[in-house]
Every structure is written in structure tokens, then in C-alpha cells.
Amino acid sequence: QVQLEQSGAEVKRPGASVKVSCKVPGHSLSTVSMHWVRQVPGKGLEWMGLHNPRHGERYYAQKFLGRLTMSEDTSTSTTYMELRNLRFDDTAVYYCATRYCSSGSCPISYYSAMDAWGKGATVTVSS
Amino acid sequence: SYVLSQSPSVSVAPGQTAMITCRGDNIGSRSVHWYQQRPGQAPMLVVYEDTNRPSGIPERFSGSNSANTASLTITRVTAGDEADYYCQVWDSSGDSSVVFGGGTKLTV
Numbered sequence: 001q002v003q004l005e006q007s008g009a010e011v012k013r014p015g016a017s018v019k020v021s022c023k024v025p026g027h028s029l030s031t032v033s034m035h036w037v038r039q040v041p042g043k044g045l046e047w048m049g050l051h052n053p054r055h056g057e058r059y060y061a062q063k064f065l066g067r068l069t070m071s072e073d074t075s076t077s078t079t080y081m082e083l084r085n086l087r088f089d090d091t092a093v094y095y096c097a098t099r100y101c102s103s104g105s106c107p108i109s110y111y112s113a114m115d116a117w118g119k120g121a122t123v124t125v126s127s
Numbered sequence: 128s129y130v131l132s133q134s135p136s137v138s139v140a141p142g143q144t145a146m147i148t149c150r151g152d153n154i155g156s157r158s159v160h161w162y163q164q165r166p167g168q169a170p171m172l173v174v175y176e177d178t179n180r181p182s183g184i185p186e187r188f189s190g191s192n193s194a195n196t197a198s199l200t201i202t203r204v205t206a207g208d209e210a211d212y213y214c215q216v217w218d219s220s221g222d223s224s225v226v227f228g229g230g231t232k233l234t235v
Contacts, residue, residue, distance in 0.1 A: 045213050047225040059223050095169055112217030113160045113175035120169055
């Protein structure tokens, strides 16, 4: 099972952008597909998107189309989630999550079960 | 889009059995995963692909899935099991996406 290291808390103004990182130490990004899930305080889990760096596939929740970008830096085994045009209701804890595939050739549906999670990055949108 | 429905809360006495349900249209044809989330912590996978337990998850946790209902059953419940539980599927119809249920608060 992989470990995921997320960046720290952020405070942003409305209209700004935030970029959260998720590092997969000791593993190539070709062996993971990274989900981004957020949780507004007191609410449930909300899926934002899935990024498969090996195949260049990206799946976005309809709600975040146009505002969300998922990217990677293979040299540091780090994936990123950037959310633009922040609103007050984007205040949440943002998690990265994945399932390790040793061969790197697992179908995208394999990654739907998330058995490794980052600790979460709190993003506060405040004026 | 696909919708998963969970009861908001379930209460059970210590030592008893808790059953948490997740309803969706023909959910039995999909693989269902379950997560436990304790306060202030990240979610943790407790059952995947309907019935499988990840390494380290006690046998007290089990899952089933048929027709329009998937279930997570926890036997011999302890105070440590008190948490929010979420079901989840991969919806490959239309734009592929992950769908979470709204979550069930288990009170022991």
C-alpha cells in the first residue's frame, strides 16, 4: 500500500486559485491513478476527479468542469489539483486517494476502490 | 446521474450487529466499496468490490450486494466502530465518475 503526502493548509480570497499537491514517495506515478475528493465541514464526501498519469486520462465531476485541473510531475512523483475561481463554499478539506497497481496496467475501474488516502489539505476561502 | 441513498443514522448497542444499507438502481450489477471515517480523520476503505476486506480490516466487517441494495454489516460492535460510513461505486455510464452515498452515522 502506498503512502500519500499532501501539502498543507491554505487560505485564499474569493476568485483566487489554489493548488494542492499529493506526493507518492517511493513509487512511480505509472502505478497509481489519483482521485481528488473533498469534504465541506459537516458534510459528506464529494468526488472531484480522477487522474491516470500513465495513460493521460482525466475524469472530472460535472460540477467542477472548467474550474478544476489535475496535473503531475513525474520527476518528483507528485500529482496536483488546482481549483480556480474559488468561492466561499469551496472551503473544505481536500483529499487525494488512490489504489496501488504494481503492474501499472490495471483498468481504470480497478482504481475506483481507494485504499490509500492523504491526510487532507484544508482550504479556507475567506475575504 | 447515478444516485446512492443511505440512511443518515444507525444506532446499535455494544456487542450487537449493525447493518448499514446503500440503495441504488440495480446496484447489484455494480461493485460497491465502503469507507469508514472517524471524526477528524481521512476515510479508510473497509470493504471493496462488494465483499472483500483490505488487509488489517477485522472479519467483523462484511459486505453484500444484490438487486437494489448493498449492505455493510459490522458484528460485535464496539465503541471504536462509531464513525461515518460511506458507500461508493464507479459509474461508467455516460461521463465516467465516482459516486458516493450521503453517509451513515453509526452511533454505538
